Amino acid sequence: MLPSREFSFNLLKEYNEDPYHISHALAVESVMAYFAELNGEDIDKWSLVGLLHDLDYGRYPDHHCIAVVDILKENGYPKDxxxxxxxxxYRGVSEKFKKPEHIMEKILFTIDELCGLIHAAALMRPSKSVMDMNVKSVKKKFKSKGFAQGVSREIINEGMEVLGWDLDYTIEHTLKGMQRVHEEIGL
Known part of the structure; x- marks a missing residue:
């Protein structure tokens, strides 16, 4: 059994003080819940994976995905x-991590970077909101090599290929997931 969402959110805040990290975690949590619904999967588990995926990043950016193992073990999260x-x-940080195998892992791998790109694109809009964004506008930013250069299009593309998704579908549903929490993420 997993710890509660409240416990998990407090743990996230303990290790991350930067408002952007909290906002990103909430966005990924919502997108993962959205995709869990679409796939008839465990919404609570998928949500918590999204919420805690960068748990160690705020305090241990140089040991991202390494420090999280001990933090989560110490707080009662199961090995799987x-x-x-x-x-x-497994890409970008270290190929020593296992490749995403379960659909939940493949989706997290794909949408993590995309959430960052959508966040950056929203901030460039007069509204500073995801609520008036559409696939076409995000796709334009995705294809612009000079925009949000820290976002790995290669990882997003690799994830979409593994999932058998195209860019329009991936953007559309990631955007819908983020729109569900637009107020909480400040967009």
Whole structure:
């Protein structure tokens, strides 16, 4: 059994003080819940994986996905849950992590970076909101090499290929998931 969402959110705040990290975690949590619903999967588990995927980043950016293992173990999260979280780091951080295998892991791997891109794109809009964004506008930013250069399009593309998704579908549903929590994430 997993710890509660309230416990998990407090743990996230303990290790992350930067408002952007909290906002990103909430966005990924919502997108993961959205995709869990679409796939008839465990919404609570998928949500918590999204919420805690970058748990260690605020305090241990140089040990991202490494420090999280001990933090989660010490706080009662099961091994398979921890493995799902670290799988999103198998590229970009370290290929020593297992490749995403379960659909939940593949989706997390794919949408993590995309949430960051959508966040950055929203901030460029006059409204500073995801509520008036559409697939076309996000796709334009995705294809612009000069925009949000820290966002790995390669990881997003690799994830979409594994899932058999195209860019329009991925953006559309990631955006819908983020729109559900637009107030909480300040967009």
């Amino acid at each position: 849950f921890i493995s799902s979280i670290t799988s999103h780091c």
